[in-house]
Amino acid sequence: MIKVRYIFLAVAACAIVSLSSCNAGTPTAENTGTPVANSPQASEAVSNNSHSGHGSKNQININTAILSELDKFEAKLAIPALSNKIQANRPYASPEELVSKKVITQEQFNQIKDMVTVQEVALTGEAKDVDYMSKLGLMKGHLIVAKELLDQNQPKQAEPHIGHPVEEIYVDVEDQLNERKVKEFKTTLVTLQDLVKSNPKAAKLKTDFASSMQAVDGAIAALPEAQRSKTGFVLQVINELLDSANSEYGAAIANGKISAAIEYQDSRGFVTYANQLYKGISSQMAKDFPEAHKSIETSMAELVKTWPTAIPPAAPVKTPNDVTKLIKTIEQNSQTVIDKSSTQAQR
């Protein structure tokens, strides 16, 4: 074994210097950790109980909001790519951290501070629908890949992808299902999972699977058709799906090999569904936004090649870096479309 010595001395020493200078003159309380430097809220007595109180309707949670929601700040302050910058600097302990983390200036913050929160906000309008559809889209992606694996007689590999929709997503979307009067389908998913685990050869499996898929489709159909065919809306959902696919793909690869099949398959499912969604709006896109369309279509076609089969290939077709790049290109192009379509809608 080669012994590597960690020499982070410079870092440690710098830390001592900065700590001691912060501390100068103030008695250090027992167990006091890193003192807060330049944090505006440190001196204020801000009550920030994240579990108490409700955000007002117009507020946006900068910790959880989707990109297109963050665009409201971008529009108000006219700072290009602000949404991405806000996202990149997560998490925020308080709205004021937008300033202390140098995302925006104090002056800019003053203009938007009534709109910003870190407390849970009930989503409204389009953002709520995008959130709902994205979560169902992730469920759909899991089920798509599960179906492929079942068809290839791989129930063991299919099982986690039947489990994930209910384990990781269902609770999060449950309230919305009730609100939108969608019949609960947790039972359907759990029944299918039980069957795959205990008796994957049962003939009933096919019909159980079909009803799970139908249940998710039915939940998606609770959104008005007009909404679901709007390019700006669908692109937001696609971005959410691709973002998860990107992280999952990165989690699948170690030392240049696909070592985690589950994560590889998850990302395959998300991209497959994102691609299906894009096919649904592509003629509209070609007509209204030919340039963005061309770029998205090319990148999407390239992206899909990353997952040639449901069972991972011996060697990855693309590196996580390549996948990230393609997804970023799609995201950037769709963002211009989303921005345009939302301003059009306001007129």
Added chain:
Amino acid sequence: MPNNFALGQENLWSRRQLLKLGLAGAGVTGATALLHMLNAQSKSIVKIPPMEAIAPTNAPKNAANPMQVLRNFDYGTVKKENGRTIREFRLTAGTSIIQLNSAVSYNIWDLNGRIPGPTLRAKQGDRVRVLFYNQAGHSHSLHFHGVHPAEMDGVRPVSNGSAAIYEFDAEPYGVHLYHCHIEPVTRHIAKGLYGMFIIDPPKPRPPADEIALIMAGYDINDDNRNEFYAFNGQPHYYMDNPIRIYQNQLIRLYVLNIIEFDPAVTFHLHANFFNVYPTGMTLTPTHKADVITMGVAERHILEFSFRYPGKYMFHPHQDAIAENGCMGQFEVVADSKNAISTPKNSLQ
């Protein structure tokens, strides 16, 4: 704390001394712990032998670094709000790779780039605020052991790319843990989303060389059985790199068993007996033992000191588990003149 530390003052801060504090390689997060240790050092004569932080393998990116886990406590960022001490911790879930041995690498979920996650430490009565950011693909969450309201229980999924804030009072004092609580929890924990959470009693425990040991298992083929086991993330690490401690020095071990799939394991220390503080929730030991049984998520404070120099193993007495990586040793170094005598609360 004196403010005359400066770069280049070799006499004050030699590399060796930093290593002695067990913090070289700890990076910026270590700074918090460093500050605390300096405070602690000025008040007591706790001695920690010099030790090099040896990377577990020569892999380019290995999220496991047991030497960093050993004596590195994260006290958070301290704020005062409404006259109360708030400790703010930031934990980001990501994805990374560990090298279980020279031939096997394994994809894990990390917290702040490491496995196990940082050992968070607060004092009973502090307000704890944890900012959890999920960048690890799947939905994840952080569930803390302790007493808190239902909304703060951390069983709600936090979706990829979003952040959640958990806030609660630190109580009761003891050695606790936190972990992801998304199903299948076995998988989410075994792939790395866990860490130790220590709440110190209002009146601090006596000075000691404090050490965190977390036992975990790795199920590398998703068959719901562990193929590898480890202390502080890396199989066999402390066998190859013994933990150096001083002879007659009071050692306080915070031991957590987070091995999934095996219902219980023991913790056995060679050639000695330890005082047991169950779940760290007493200030006096309840008994003395050299083997203690721990179910999943069970944890205790164990105190002892070694009378004779030399190397002494520690491991679960389920020897198959030990042989698959959950095994280590202390190297007791002679230094009689500066060490504290036997444990204060000794039953003997």
